Amino acid sequence: MKFRFFAPLFVCAALSLTAGEAKHYGQPMTLKTETKISEILASPEKFKGKRVRIRGTVTNVCEERGCYLNIKGDKKFQELMFKVDDGVIVFPASALGREAVAEGTVDILVFSEKEQKEMCPVEAKALNRKFDPAKIKGPLTVVRLNGLGADITS
């Protein structure tokens, strides 16, 4: 009886303690300095292969496997994909709209027409919002972060 009475209080207390805290996914964060997404997108060659730490709002999450996040840039209309191999990190759909701090290595990928046709359509759409499998023309070059670890505010 006592437990039933106090249980909701415990739940509320636990929720209030976790509210606003960040949940960590993947490897520990190692960098102190953040890099602006606009800087990475402006000169990706300069950052290729380098580990960077970025911050921004989550604008897209893989709802099927939780294998990527898109993170909003500091300049208008910009976002950067943070991609992990299936199962390495599984992000929840509830991350959408929350703030993320993420670390990964910058990569520049070129997908051929054949690769674009064969790739997961959800991921293709996340890489290029205008992606239409019926209108694939030529190779697609994308800049993305090969994800290592991330903190997402709850």
Add this chain to the structure above:
Amino acid sequence: MSPDARRPWRRWNTALHRDIGYLAVGLTLVYALSGLAVNHMAHWNPNYRRTVKTFDVGPLDPQLPEEELAAQTLTRLRVSEKPRSAFQPDPDSLEIYLKEGKYSVDLPTGKVLFEGTVPRPVLMAMNRLHLNAPKQAWTWIADAYAISLAFLALSGLFILRGKNGITGRGAWLTTLGCAIPVGYWIWWAYLT
């Protein structure tokens, strides 16, 4: 003297197969059900139930700041919830993120698409465990389960004796069962 008494390993084999089998029932159901669920990901979302609604709020001025556009859209939609954030992926589009989902707005026309995601709690938990989302101790539990499954498969071959055992009917069925993945792989990888 019974045949099992002459070969005590058979008694151990049967007893271990039985008890490990009981222990594995729960995990087998988790992996089997989630296996079915994720095997058909192309046809449905096994983790979330999606809701889609459309609205028309009238044209919005794309020159306004994101926050202002989000506020105007939500006011016109009569949504009082404070958004988590908003994003303009291009000059004519706006996305507003709320707890329940996302509103995608076509600014010049005012057409709004709402996409909500509601977790399928039981199936999502099974799928997350199947994909080892928790990591940590679950990695060891899943490894122990995988070893148990291998043991169950091999020990099961030696439960029965005689014409239905591994030297009779069992040999044919086991060979057929092993041939299915091998044959399919050869067909898929080399012949197509």
